[in-house]
Amino acid sequence: AAAAEEPITPPVQINYTKLLINGQFVNSASGKTFPTLDPRTGDVIAHVAEGDVEDVNRAVSAARKAFDEGPWPKMTAYERSRILLRFADLVEKHSDELAALETWDNGKTYEQAAKGELPLFVRLFHYYAGWADKIHGLTVPADGPYHVQTLHEPIGVAGQIVPWNFPLIMFAWKVGPALACGNTIVLKTAEQTPLTALYVAKLFHEAGLPPGVLNIVSGFGPTVGAAIASHMDVDKLAFTGSTATGKVVLQLAAKSNLKSVTLELGGKSPFIVCEDADVDKAVELAHSALFFNQGQCCCAGSRTFVHEHIYDEFLEKSKARAMRRIVGDPFKSGVEQGPQIDAVQFEKILRYIRSGIESKATLECGGGRLGSKGFYIQPTVFSNVQDDMLIAQDEIFGPVQSILKFNDLRDVIKRANATQYGLAAGVFTNNVDTANTLSRALRAGTVWVNCFDVFDAAIPFGGYKMSGIGREKGIYSLSNYLQVKAVVTPLKNP
Numbered sequence: 001a002a003a004a005e006e007p008i009t010p011p012v013q014i015n016y017t018k019l020l021i022n023g024q025f026v027n028s029a030s031g032k033t034f035p036t037l038d039p040r041t042g043d044v045i046a047h048v049a050e051g052d053v054e055d056v057n058r059a060v061s062a063a064r065k066a067f068d069e070g071p072w073p074k075m076t077a078y079e080r081s082r083i084l085l086r087f088a089d090l091v092e093k094h095s096d097e098l099a100a101l102e103t104w105d106n107g108k109t110y111e112q113a114a115k116g117e118l119p120l121f122v123r124l125f126h127y128y129a130g131w132a133d134k135i136h137g138l139t140v141p142a143d144g145p146y147h148v149q150t151l152h153e154p155i156g157v158a159g160q161i162v163p164w165n166f167p168l169i170m171f172a173w174k175v176g177p178a179l180a181c182g183n184t185i186v187l188k189t190a191e192q193t194p195l196t197a198l199y200v201a202k203l204f205h206e207a208g209l210p211p212g213v214l215n216i217v218s219g220f221g222p223t224v225g226a227a228i229a230s231h232m233d234v235d236k237l238a239f240t241g242s243t244a245t246g247k248v249v250l251q252l253a254a255k256s257n258l259k260s261v262t263l264e265l266g267g268k269s270p271f272i273v274c275e276d277a278d279v280d281k282a283v284e285l286a287h288s289a290l291f292f293n294q295g296q297c298c299c300a301g302s303r304t305f306v307h308e309h310i311y312d313e314f315l316e317k318s319k320a321r322a323m324r325r326i327v328g329d330p331f332k333s334g335v336e337q338g339p340q341i342d343a344v345q346f347e348k349i350l351r352y353i354r355s356g357i358e359s360k361a362t363l364e365c366g367g368g369r370l371g372s373k374g375f376y377i378q379p380t381v382f383s384n385v386q387d388d389m390l391i392a393q394d395e396i397f398g399p400v401q402s403i404l405k406f407n408d409l410r411d412v413i414k415r416a417n418a419t420q421y422g423l424a425a426g427v428f429t430n431n432v433d434t435a436n437t438l439s440r441a442l443r444a445g446t447v448w449v450n451c452f453d454v455f456d457a458a459i460p461f462g463g464y465k466m467s468g469i470g471r472e473k474g475i476y477s478l479s480n481y482l483q484v485k486a487v488v489t490p491l492k493n494p
């Protein structure tokens with residue numbers, strides 16, 4: 001309802017809107033800019049330099065030079081670690097402004113950005129700084145008189161393409177491990193949310209990052225993104241976004257230089273509430289598993305499976321909880337849900353809601369836009385959802401909860417696994433055997449048992465099936481950014 005009020009003025013200035021190439025903020029070669037919008041109103045926040053192929057070429061040359069000649073991979077690992085730590089500390093110092101900028105550009109609540117995402121961003125860089133000087137190879141016992149060792153080397157120039165739903169967190173998941181391992185980077189932010197990456201990049205250089213190590217080319221997917229994915233001098237590609245675009249960039253990588261690719265893509269994650277669960281706790285967790293970040297999470301618990309014995313109670317309480325959800329200006333304290341990111345997503349979500357109604361799911365609450373300005377959508381709950389409905393199959397990426405009924409564990413395992421996706425799953429039960437059975441049977445990169453959305457820096461994250469290739473965060477993320485070289489030397493006097 002607060003959507004109708006005058007938007008609160010964000011407590012931050014916009015200072016960085018140009019491309020970052022070789023340590024300098026520069027205009028794009030074409031001189032073009034694009035607007036980034038305030039999701040609360042649809043008004044322009046700022047005009048940002050719009051990159052294209054030529055800018056990507058410049059950025060890749062800078063990254064190449066910084067890798068081949070530059071100080072970065074030749075520095076001691078400890079020196080690199082110190083820069084990552086200094087950077088994290090600077091971000092911590094500026095985290096109020098950064099949280100405000102993230103909220104302004106994205107529409108997420110300021111409380112979530114300030115209390116959740118900025119501290120996690122700092123933690124992620126502290127975590128990766130800790131790895132920088134602990135990366136090393138092995139000595140290998142071989143048959144025959146050889147001394148064999150492996151060297152773990154950086155891959156080279158990493159191209160990184162990130163989405164708009166968690167601009168800073170995605171930056172950290174990608175940039176942290178790449179730099180800890182000694183690579184250099186050309187990063188493309190999402191066209192909806194270019195601002196915070198430029199701000200933190202400025203802080204990175206204050207922290208001592210040499211020029212050319214991190215380059216940022218803002219702009220659009222088919223131009224900047226495609227140029228990075230198909231560049232002959234980019235050695236590795238990391239992408240987070242939709243499954244459809246993931247397939248495109250994987251093809252571009254294959255057609256160009258076979259750069260290795262990691263993908264973190266879409267999901268349609270099941271959240272399974274067993275009959276022994278504490279209903280009130282399960283309702284709250286299932287609610288936040290779906291509605292967190294306006295429902296704009298690749299791992300959103302977007303299929304809530306509920307055992308038939310507790311279904312009616314669960315449904316009533318979930319509906320009541322959704323109706324209590326506080327939607328409004330994300331800068332206002334106490335607000336739980338801000339606007340969706342843009343008109344495209346807003347319209348797409350409303351289309352899915354119409355599809356749910358047409359396919360005869362029961363609309364329990366919500367179902368429409370909120371207010372007349374910006375991209376606010378009412379928290380929406382569907383019950384009586386069937387597996388073959390579009391709303392149970394497609395990623396909606398919005399505040400739309402689909403509740404499905406089940407009666408038997410074997411059956412729910414089959415149904416939970418019956419999508420093209422396999423990113424995450426939630427399991428809610430007090431029975432350890434049920435928890436074990438489900439967590440082993442679910443084909444998903446993460447299973448959260450009696451919790452959800454736990455994003456610790458050390459916990460790996462990634463997808464089965466069409467939810468992606470590879471893992472980010474944790475020790476597993478390092479292998480995305482390292483080559484292994486075997487060095488074999490004959491032993492003279494074994």
Ligand code: ADP
Nearest residue numbers: 162163189190220221222225226240241242245
């Ligand atoms: P979403 O639908 O959530 O915007 P996308 O997969 O389209 O997801 O976007 C994720 C990122 O991929 C964004 O930075 C976007 O600009 C980029 N992107 C979109 N299309 C392409 C493409 N053809 N090639 C490379 N990158 C792309």
